[in-house]
Amino acid sequence: MTARIVGAAILVASAVGSGSFAAEPGRVLWVIDGDTYQIAHAGAPQGESVRARHFDTPEKGDRAQCEAERVKAMEATDAARRLLPKGSAVLLSDLGRDRYGRLLASVSLSDGTDVATWFIRNGLAHPYEGGRKASWCWPW
Numbered sequence: 001m002t003a004r005i006v007g008a009a010i011l012v013a014s015a016v017g018s019g020s021f022a023a024e025p026g027r028v029l030w031v032i033d034g035d036t037y038q039i040a041h042a043g044a045p046q047g048e049s050v051r052a053r054h055f056d057t058p059e060k061g062d063r064a065q066c067e068a069e070r071v072k073a074m075e076a077t078d079a080a081r082r083l084l085p086k087g088s089a090v091l092l093s094d095l096g097r098d099r100y101g102r103l104l105a106s107v108s109l110s111d112g113t114d115v116a117t118w119f120i121r122n123g124l125a126h127p128y129e130g131g132r133k134a135s136w137c138w139p140w
Contacts, residue, residue: 031080
């Protein structure tokens with residue numbers, strides 16, 4: 001019986017560590033771009049950069065590959081600022097870290113809206129699960 005309890009505890013700890021079902025509330029401090037936000041949460045009360053999972057928005061400025069991408073990036077950033085105003089409550093789940101140490105998380109609004117789904121549905125993001133990113137420049 002003790003071995004079963006220890007085994008279950010290890011399973012739960014490894015699932016949380018991998019981000020498979022960990023979730024915590026957060027508060028938006030500001031929007032960096034369409035898919036990256038500064039969010040305060042229990043692990044970082046002063047806030048940290050959170051890269052939202054499951055979607056990719058166009059790159060801004062010099063990182064954009066063409067003018068169309070720069071324009072779309074500003075649209076995505078403006079939409080993120082409207083969707084996630086300063087002080088708004090969010091739920092962070094599927095937590096992890098990328099190779100740069102940045103927090104990765106699925107982000108949901110207080111009404112349950114999944115941010116990735118919203119951006120993709122509104123044509124401001126491509127689905128993204130790692131690897132090569134889709135182009136925002138013609139031809140697609």
